[in-house]
Amino acid sequence: MPQPRPGLLDIPPFQLGESSIPGVAQPIILASNECAAEPSPQAIAAYHAAAARLRRYPDAAATALREAIGRLHGIDPARIVVGHGSEDLIGLVARSYAGPGDEVVVAEHGYAMLPLAARIAGATVVTAKARNLMSDVDALFAAVTLRTRILYIANPNNPTGAYLSAAEVERLQRGLPKAVLLMIDAAYAEYVTAGDYEPGLRLAGPTQNTVMLRTFSKAYGLAGLRIGWLYGPADVVGVLDRLRPPTNIAGAAQAAAVAAADDVAHLRAVVTANAATRSRFARSTAQLGLAPAPSEGNFVLVRFPDEARRNATTAYAFLRSRGIIARRTDPYGLPAYLRFTMGTAAEISATLEALADFLA
Numbered sequence: 001m002p003q004p005r006p007g008l009l010d011i012p013p014f015q016l017g018e019s020s021i022p023g024v025a026q027p028i029i030l031a032s033n034e035c036a037a038e039p040s041p042q043a044i045a046a047y048h049a050a051a052a053r054l055r056r057y058p059d060a061a062a063t064a065l066r067e068a069i070g071r072l073h074g075i076d077p078a079r080i081v082v083g084h085g086s087e088d089l090i091g092l093v094a095r096s097y098a099g100p101g102d103e104v105v106v107a108e109h110g111y112a113m114l115p116l117a118a119r120i121a122g123a124t125v126v127t128a129k130a131r132n133l134m135s136d137v138d139a140l141f142a143a144v145t146l147r148t149r150i151l152y153i154a155n156p157n158n159p160t161g162a163y164l165s166a167a168e169v170e171r172l173q174r175g176l177p178k179a180v181l182l183m184i185d186a187a188y189a190e191y192v193t194a195g196d197y198e199p200g201l202r203l204a205g206p207t208q209n210t211v212m213l214r215t216f217s218k219a220y221g222l223a224g225l226r227i228g229w230l231y232g233p234a235d236v237v238g239v240l241d242r243l244r245p246p247t248n249i250a251g252a253a254q255a256a257a258v259a260a261a262d263d264v265a266h267l268r269a270v271v272t273a274n275a276a277t278r279s280r281f282a283r284s285t286a287q288l289g290l291a292p293a294p295s296e297g298n299f300v301l302v303r304f305p306d307e308a309r310r311n312a313t314t315a316y317a318f319l320r321s322r323g324i325i326a327r328r329t330d331p332y333g334l335p336a337y338l339r340f341t342m343g344t345a346a347e348i349s350a351t352l353e354a355l356a357d358f359l360a
Contacts, residue, residue: 034217058250065229082228085227086213110157123150148180194296277343278300
């Protein structure tokens with residue numbers, strides 16, 4: 001029978017957050033960092049309006065979408081690549097710039113898709129130790145060798161919620177060999193409230209070895225449409241455009257994303273609400289005796305006690321019995337923690353009530 005490429009069957013499939021509980025009609029899903037709010041009404045209207053053109057292929061260049069992103073961020077649309085979610089772009093970068101014999105450096109406790117994409121490309125993954133749940137620039141430097149082709153950081157990081165300041169990211173870029181591609185995944189950039197943060201636009205613009213990834217899945221609430229984008233040097237964009245499928249973003253999805261990008265007021269309201277919910281959840285879990293990690297995303301990582309009756313494993317099962325799905329973080333090397341997406345006010349209230357009962 002046909003055989004896959006050597007090593008592919010050794011790669012575990014990516015595990016999505018759970019979304020159902022047997023016997024529970026409408027569970028509270030806090031496992032996948034989806035937006036608590038519905039998308040912009042303008043985006044929904046644009047999506048419905050696009051139904052009249054379903055027999056037509058979408059614009060392969062996603063011209064209107066790239067121009068909308070360019071207007072929003074003040075960047076050149078010609079240096080933007082759109083993908084079927086950030087995962088699509090992560091895979092494109094890995095396959096374009098790394099392969100057998102090459103190394104890809106990632107930070108400990110980082111987003112699991114990048115190591116997976118690197119291994120699919122045939123590259124070796126090198127993990128740099130984190131410090132206090134944060135990417136450590138000096139540890140990342142120490143992990144770089146002559147075989148390193150890509151260095152990837154998620155900033156803010158998922159699942160920890162920690163971030164590197166603009167100065168630290170610039171120090172990282174300056175210290176890398178010019179032949180190493182720095183990939184900054186800023187999927188949660190819209191949610192950040194820290195004053196010393198910069199998503200990567202400042203580096204992806206003038207440097208030749210930096211790309212920034214963004215998404216419409218999080219703050220824009222369009223996770224079901226799978227729209228990611230990358231901004232970087234013209235040479236890198238040219239390579240990725242050669243590799244990507246020509247019609248990788250559906251026309252209706254492009255229309256919705258254009259409308260979402262233009263509705264700045266809606267995005268501002270989503271971000272404001274998330275900051276308030278995140279602060280409330282962190283404060284309340286700390287009052288319960290748990291240890292929430294500082295977060296700049298739309299989620300909070302919470303450490304549970306080590307004792308068996310109150311640990312993360314037991315808490316996860318208890319929450320499921322109450323119809324609430326949190327995210328286990330064992331695969332990220334964080335077995336003592338659970339990650340909670342910031343849901344609606346009612347969902348967070350129910351979760352806090354369940355946690356209080358669990359710890360009582």
